Amino acid sequence: MLASCAVGPDFSRPAPPSVDQYTQTDGQSFAAPGGVQTLSPAVQVRDDWWTSFRCAAIDRAVDETLTGNATLEGGEASLRRSNDLLRAGAGVFYPQVEAQAGASRQRYSPLRTGMDAAPSIFNLFTLSATISYTLDIWGGERRQVEALAAQADAQRYALAATYLTLTSNVVNTMIARAAYSDEIAATREMIELVREQIHITEAQVAAGASAWSAVLSLQNEMATLEASVPGLEQRRAESEHLLALLAGMYPAYWNAPSLSLQDIALPAVLPQTLPSSLVRRRPDILQAEAVLHVASANIGVATAALFPQITLSASGGLDSTVLHSLGNAGGHVWSVAAGITAPVFHGGTLWFQRQAALDAYRESQAGYREVVLAAFAQVADALRALEHDAQTVEAQTRAVQSAADALRLIKESYRAGTVGYLQILIADGQYHQARIAWLQATAQRLQDTVALYAALGGGLVPES
Template sequence: MFTLRPDDALRARKVDRLCRFFWRAGAVLLALLLNACSVGPNFSRPPAPKVSQFVHGDPLRSPLAGAGSEQSFSAQTAVPSDWWTRFGSLAIDSAVDEALTGNATIESAQAALRQSDDEMRAGAGVFFPQVDAGFGASRQKYSPARLGGNQPSTLFNLFTLSASITYAVDIWGGQRRMVEALRARADAQRYTVLATYLTLTANVVNAMIARAAYRDQIATTREMAELLREQVRITRAQVEAGASAYAAVLTLENELATLEASVPALEQKRAQAEDLLASLCGMLPADWRAPELSLADIALPPTLPDTVPALLVQQRPDILQAEAALHVASADIGVATANLLPGITLSASGGYDSTSMDALLHRAGQVWAVAADVTAPVFHGGTLWFQRQAALDAYAQTRASYRQVVLNAFAQVADTLRALENDALALDAQTRARDAAAEALRLIKADYSAGTVGYLQILIADSQFHQARIAWLQGVAQRLQDTVALYAALGGGWDSPP
């Protein structure tokens, strides 16, 4: 008879504790493999460019003065979501509201966003067991001769009721990476919608400003044409009196014809601006009319946001869209890597088979199966390996594209800031030229009242004043549009409260 000695019992207890330890450790390790292991790189946001300002050299002077108005930059000024209201025009606000509610591109982008969200939710279904149920009814004829028997054929009905459940164990995190990529695609589409909003609102405001500028230029040009017609009439009278040569009439008529020819071109540009606004608002040109607007009705925003360059990458929709695309490429690497590794699928099925519908749920016809399948890729001709290499190459390509988007964004902001500075300088000079022409006209009118000059000199001075005014109007419109460009370049303020 075998007797267990005390030291053997102690040794057995130690072995038992050791086995329990390894069993628990193995269970914990298995749980970690099933729930925490994700191959491939973990995505992190690319670092922002380490610069303190957008422009090269000395920072911009502030305030930017021109045409009696100033613009200054302030770090306390945020970019509001409804940035177009800073121009103080109800006509512009109304046009933007119509565009945001009726634009077809916005509607398409929103539908694409809903599609990407639904695809992400559909992809998340891989985390749950897949349960299916089925019912089948058939009439069959069975011949025992197929198995070497001599019995006659049998004709019978077969009814089958079954259910199955399968679950793919995400050991390496490939499914999680796939859902991560779908979520990043949804983010990219969300930023596409924001970029579409920003582009749309900027286009509407720019079109309204351009239309107002064309309107004012047309009015001023027609006034100049009337003055030239008066000059032609007076010069003809001087020619008939022998006080002037006929060449002077021809010169004035040539100038008048050139000026009159510029009016249809301006009318065409104004009509194109109106047609563009109708299209942006989702309406036909024949069904929509832009509200009347003059440059005098548009206020220049006096305070502009002084955004830190490092924050630009966090608020421009196109940069955020490129970042989301980079996230997709990163997650695709994990998916391709997981495809190289073994996979486990758990499954179970059960049901009832019966030749009679009444006895379908009888215990005698009960069937079931439980299985665990392990599949490991052995040889695929390099397909899986090069798919992973392709994912790595796609990531490198997307990273370079992201870098280029950031560079373009910073260049756009720098260009806009310099443009605003130059606009102020140019408009200041144009304002002085307009004021000088107005003063010259006033003095010539005084001389005409004193009888020292003729009326023709007044017409000439008045024409010069109108020419200076047209140049001034163009400068005002350019400054307003470059201000719009700054708001757009800074991202439109979608992350700031309205």
């Protein structure tokens, strides 16, 4: 009967969006040289989704992050604190019992009661207990505990979102580091080719077959390439320092494994999640839903404060002027009471506190809707990125193949004596430039695959 009197709205989960696709033209397959990626509803998003890249170095880096990251440690402590506050709040459903014991020496004057008598000095020993219980008729305490439980849920989903963000950052950074290493290697090969061109051109200048301006042009190209290497090395070093930070280690003590893009496999079959289920598995959406639940429960707390509160209490004790006779019947005292407290006039404070709770709920509703929209936009971005990445990789692969064919034909012409060796070096440089562009496109495709896993929730929270 008391439960039926709980004021405030009973929380109901927001309905899933009534959409059946993320973009206007959801693709099902993204084909490009190096791998075809297909979306399949039969594939679930795993909590260890990063293992789909089949790279031991990435697995090891993620493990180090999950065991040593300071942000995760703080999030886990926050979750424990929320659960402890929930357990503390649930204590309101039980009677509150207090025990007291005291010993004092007093001087008592009968004049305080209108009696003309001599004062007396005596010892007083007391032993008492009090029990009280507030009838939660309007459900204010239950709503408060409900809010604490929802807050614990919000913290749990926030921790899951932290896990997802950290693992995504680690995998993305490892991919970027591998791409930087490959680009550095390709750029250094190009520098050696240009250096060889310079030597040949200098010989041609000495023989009077070429102008010195050609040497200067090649020296400028080599200097430009050499200037790009420190920037790539700096970005690679920054990625290594970031990985050390995420793992909770000092950069000087973090061992950077050698890694190439060739060591990272492109996941062939990707999970296909229905839009209606995304809101039931993505941590940030579930966190926003829990925050909405907190705001709903707070309306009930503020509403219950407008109604009278009834408290039952009882106390009993033993008084004596001599310690060894503390249990004598003459010193027994007790009381039983029931009290009611009703707000009469608070200058509109309680009313506007309830209005503020309603406004907070509407604010949380808007926040929840914004999070859902952002989540759907991220999934849509990832899907379209994979589509465009496949097109880019396909075009860059054709460019690499064309440059390789051109290099092969020029080498055959060189063996036939129709072209000079300088043309081979020039064609080889063009091939390396095309390969660097292909490396960048391949790395972007891998990183956008990571973005899709993250946008789908990473599988850390089972669909509820």
